[in-house]
Structures are given as structure tokens and as C-alpha cells.
Amino acid sequence: MKTSNKTLVPALQVHGCGEAPQITVDVIPLPSCGSLEVMVAPRAAALHFADVLMMRGEYQVRPTLPFIPGMEAAGLVIKVGDKVTHVREGDRVLAMTPYGAMAGAVVVPETHVAKIPDSMAFSVAATFGIAYFTAYAALRFRAHIRAGEIVLVTGARGGVGRAAAQLAKAMGARVVAVSRDVESVRRELCECVDDVVEADSETVVEEVRRVTGGRGADVVVDVVGGRLLGRLVRATAWEGRLVIVGFAAGTPEALKPGHLLVKNISVAGLQSTDYWTRHPASLQAALVDLLALVDIGALSVPEPREFPLDEVDTAVHALEEASDRNVVILIERGQGGE
Known part of the structure; x- marks a missing residue:
């Protein structure tokens, strides 16, 4: 060429x-x-x-x-x-x-x-690159996702949220999306989202428990923050992992240590661009994996x-x-x- x-x-x-x-x-x-x-x-x-x-x-x-x-x-x-x-x-x-x-x-x-x-x-x-690598880092590097787990994703119509939902499904997870626009998520992400829950801080805990049969989410990938984050801790399963990626809805409520303690919940932060300089080999390997998924039609x-x-x-x-x-x-x- x-x-x-x-x-x-x-x-x-x-x-x-x-x-x-x-x-x-x-x-x-x-x-x-x-x-x-x-x-x-x-x-x-x-x-x-x-x-x-x-x-x-x-x-x-x-x-x-x-x-x-x-x-x-x-x-x-x-x-x-x-x-x-x-x-x-x-x-x-x-x-x-x-x-x-x-x-x-x-x-x-x-x-x-x-x-x-x-x-x-x-x-x-x-x-x-940025959206899908961020989602990959959240699920692989910070949450250590396993096939068969329930993954909850906020902001699923945005770049990182959409990528996390698609990737979690490709990795063998059941995917629950939390969104203010339930019908749009159901329509646009029907191939990768199994359940959609209204992003209402007053009802989200019970709704997540309902669609997961009382189990809660094994992994939560949150890009929204605000009042929702504290509620999502209560919707997390025993030994669940919560990854904080962003604060699109503003500064999140303070998490209550007691909620983390009684269910052995782990909380991790993610600044994905740190991997670019601190561990660039991880970035390159992740991009290869992600683009292979694009090539076979697993990501859209x-x-x-x-x-x-x-x-x-x-x-x-x-x-x-x-x-x-x-x-x-x-x-x-x-x-x-x-």
C-alpha cells in the first residue's frame, strides 16, 4: 500500500x-x-x-x-x-x-x-480504543470477572458503559444495566443486556435484587457516581466487586464501611490511562484481544x-x-x- x-x-x-x-x-x-x-x-x-x-x-x-x-x-x-x-x-x-x-x-x-x-x-x-480498553481494564484488571457471574453496568448508553455491557456478555456474564432510559437500552443493547433496571436511587436496590433472584450483582461497573453509587453497594452480592470508573452524575455519596464489611465487598478505582505509561504491555495485549472480538462480530x-x-x-x-x-x-x- x-x-x-x-x-x-x-x-x-x-x-x-x-x-x-x-x-x-x-x-x-x-x-x-x-x-x-x-x-x-x-x-x-x-x-x-x-x-x-x-x-x-x-x-x-x-x-x-x-x-x-x-x-x-x-x-x-x-x-x-x-x-x-x-x-x-x-x-x-x-x-x-x-x-x-x-x-x-x-x-x-x-x-x-x-x-x-x-x-x-x-x-x-x-x-x-479508550472506551473499550477502559471497560476491559475494569472487568479484567480490577474486577477479575469470571464466566457465569452477574455484572451490573451503569451508563450503558455511553461509550464506556456500552463497552462494559458488550464485553461482560462476551466474557460469559449475565448483564444487568441500570439506566434512566430503560426502553432505549432494551432496544439498543438487546444482544448483550439481559435485564434493565430504572436508575432510581429509591428503587434500584430492590429491582436489582428482583432481577437477580435476590443474589445481587457479583461485579458492578459504575461510571455514574452521584447518589446511585451508595445504593449499588447494597445491590452487590456477597464477595462482590465494585469498580468506580467515573462520576458522570457528580460526586458520589460516601460509601458506608459497614455495607462493605458485612458482605465482604471489594471496592476498586480505575484510572485506565495509567496503564498506558505504567504497564503499556497490558494496553497492547488488551487491544489485540478487543479487536479480535470485533473481527468475529462479538463487539458492535x-x-x-x-x-x-x-x-x-x-x-x-x-x-x-x-x-x-x-x-x-x-x-x-x-x-x-x-
């Missing part, structure tokens, strides 16, 4: 942070590529709430200005370091990075790149909404208006696939 020999590439650059960040589409030189690095020419880059917060100067990562946003992308490998062996020029890949993906070229460590199936469109692959990633590079403001608005939808920025206008 023919690869690019361009020396200048387009890039979305943030020159000033704030509620209305100063953003321009510029032309920049190709970055350099080290011996254990891979240069990718993205065709599409995901837009996440973390990217929006970073552009506004409200995220924990604050790059030096100007910077290029974008934490994940998919495209073609255009250069590899001399010690890289698992990908080569011309490969179709996804790539993950703290920022820098919304450009015509991005350089990442070799462990942050994985080949995608031929059937996987670049736009879809661009939204895959929703089609994202696509926006050209020079319409990032419109894309941000679309993301904020429909938080359950994936949004991608197309690096080359009109190129969402090949």
Missing part, C-alpha cells in the same frame, strides 16, 4: 484556552519518529469530553500552548521506528495518545498502536457522527447536546472510511 511522503500536514491547534478557546487549522511539519515509535496519518480522530475540557483549560492534563487536541485516532501507518516489529508502513491502525491526534500525522509509542480489522471503518475505530461499535477538521465548534456542540453519541473529526474532508 502506498504511503504518504508529505512533509507538511494539517493540524487543529489550540492557541488559547477558555470557554471559547482560540482554535485554528494550521499546517505543520511532520513530527520526528523514534526507534520505538510509530507515525500514523489519522483519517479520523475521536472528540471526547476530555478533549473539550483540555481545550478550555479545565482538564488535569494541560499541554503547553499551542497544542493539538485528540486522544485517539485511526488511520494508516506512514513510518515506523527501526525497533518496531508488530506494525509496518501501510497498516490500518488505531492509535492512542494523551493529545495530538487531530492532525495529519501523530507519533505514538509502539504499544499505543494496534492493527484494526479490514471491516472496521476508520471513523468507528477512532472511537474504539455504533457509527459516530462525523465532522470536518474546520468544524470543530459544531462538533463540540453536537457532543454536548447528545452525550451518548460518538463524535469524530475527519482529518481530510469527506474521508471517513478508506
